[in-house]
Amino acid sequence: MISVSEAWQRIATVMVPRPPVEVAVADANGRILAQSVRAERDQPPFDRVMMDGIAITLDPARDQYQLQATQAAGAPRQTLASASHCIEVMTGAVLPHGTDTVVPVEQLHHDGDCISVIGGSELQKGQFIHRQGSDYSAATVLLESGQRIRAPEMAILASSGLATTRVAAPPSIAVVAVGDELVAPGEPITTTQIRRSNDFAIASLLHSHCTPPTSRHCFPDDPRVLEPGIGQLIDEHDIVVLSGGVSMGKFDYIPTIMDTLGVEIVLHKVAQRPGKPMWIGRRADKVIFALPGNPVSALVCARRYLVAAIDHAMGSRTVASPVIVDVQQSAPARLTWFCPVIDADGGGYRSRGTNTSGDFHALKNTVGFVELPPGTVAGSSLLAPLWRW
Ligand code: AMP
Ligand code: MG
Secondary structure, three states: OEOHHHHHHHHHHHOOOOOEEEEEHHHHOOOEEOOOEEOOOOEOOOOEEOOOEEEEOOOOOOOEEEEEEEEOOOOOOOEOOOOOEEEEEOOOOEOOEOOOEEEEHHHEEEEOOEEEEOOHHHOOOOOOEEOOOOOEOOOOEEEOOOOEOOHHHHHHHHHOOOOEEEEEOOOOEEEEEEOOOEEOOOOOOOOOOEEOOHHHHHHHHHHHHOOOOOEEEEEOOOHHHHHHHHHHHHHHOOEEEEEOOOOOOOOOOHHHHHHHOOOEEEEEOEOEEOOOOOEEEEEOOEEEEEEOOOHHHHHHHHHHHHHHHHHHHOOOOOOOEEEEEEOOOOOOOOOEEEEEEEEOOOOOEEEOOOOOOOOHHHHOOOOEEEEEOOOOOOOOEEEEEEEEO
């Protein structure tokens, strides 16, 4: 049995980097950038008015100004006629030539074209002006390759002026549930059968982290169906994810079938709980993740290895972030423990035990799981990497 870090090293080695594709900026949401993005212009691109009000040349002795003109956002820059004049300005407008101070509308009293400033002694020269280039200057690298585009990065991307951008092409992924006992939601079910949930959960994980699966399937524990079925899926997809049928049971055919299909073994069995029987193989640049069927094992392995592997292939720089966790159950002596966690009152995270690796209901409302070293004892509080759902 290999360690979790050895398993990850082997997986990272067989994942082929995804090629870049050009997409419209609006379609880049959630994708991983495959280029760096530089600033089109200084930000702000001009001295920007920050408040609706008037722009003046500050003169502490003066508290009345003659209204000269209005400077709207987007309009060409105007010039102040004299120190006794003011120009009405709108938030986002360019600061007029000859002015150095903005007085907000709340401090103004209008009497026709004569504007009085209330509390003029408190004015600071340069106030409410967002200076050109004070956030960043033109050509600054704003986003780097490997960055995931979420809302803040989308704002930066759009403001860079690019209409399209290069992102990593997502892999095509088939997700397959394997088991004679599995019945889809909505189908009639007998007392001895089980609702099929793993492929739904794995699809949900893929959907929220990287890319939705291209296709979903359910195969019985029958080599005559499994062999051609999985063979065809490997031909048609970059990644095939199976759950079930990889353990030591009489009907766990997956490892043997992989051999028949010419899939080269990358790893089988990892010193971890849950998910010890995990099997991973490759055929040319295709990778097959055969996850254990127990729902907690399947989901934990899908997050820790499958999602991380796809992120890695797409060049993502996202990693599990270390967090402080209060551990309330002891870890197994010789296995890495993927321990589900919830938000603790007052900050940090607290472990949540599951009855067995079949107890998927216990994962409800968990944030994800932390990776704890073998032998971690109940009552410890330690720093551990958190894998979020
Ligand atoms: P296996 O890895 O095939 O031995 O399955 C282990 C356990 O997980 C068994 O109790 C299965 O019924 C259950 N199981 C396997 N696949 C699924 C699935 N897709 N959804 C829910 N439970 C499953
Ligand atoms: Mg089974």
